[in-house]
Amino acid sequence: MNTKNIFQKIIKKKISAEIIYQDKKITAFNDISPRAPIHIIIIPNNFIKNINYIDKKNLNILSYMMYKSIKIAKNKKIHKSGYRIVINCNKNGGQTIPYLHIHLLGGKKLQNF
Numbered sequence: 001m002n003t004k005n006i007f008q009k010i011i012k013k014k015i016s017a018e019i020i021y022q023d024k025k026i027t028a029f030n031d032i033s034p035r036a037p038i039h040i041i042i043i044p045n046n047f048i049k050n051i052n053y054i055d056k057k058n059l060n061i062l063s064y065m066m067y068k069s070i071k072i073a074k075n076k077k078i079h080k081s082g083y084r085i086v087i088n089c090n091k092n093g094g095q096t097i098p099y100l101h102i103h104l105l106g107g108k109k110l111q112n113f
């Protein structure tokens with residue numbers, strides 16, 4: 001299975017993941033290898049390879065992903081203690097899955113960088 005397909009299969013529920021939110025546009029699920037007590041991945045249901053492929057035409061989906069990430073942070077009650085939103089891009093950015101995704105991390109004091 002190629003790595004892009006992992007996230008596509010999670011959306012279609014062909015491989016198991018702890019999906020915590022899904023609607024017509026996005027899917028959010030727990031990271032399989034969490035780096036914080038809360039580590040949720042938020043992806044668009046329609047494939048976008050990485051943030052370089054965001055343009056004027058599809059900008060709405062990125063703002064919707066951000067909006068829903070904030071909503072999830074509030075639902076998980078980490079909004080007051082704080083959290084981090086990360087988008088890795090390509091090799092130097094540390095992107096291992098070539099499918100646009102937001103990392104939502106919280107539940108502990110994260111290291112500064």
Ligand code: 5GP
Pocket residue numbers: 006017018029030031032033034041088094095096097098
């Ligand atoms: P990246 O390194 O591309 O920014 O992030 C990819 C993330 O996807 C990693 O944090 C990794 O742990 C997570 N991940 C990779 N494969 C799976 C999987 O099969 N299921 C889930 N739930 N997360 C995955």
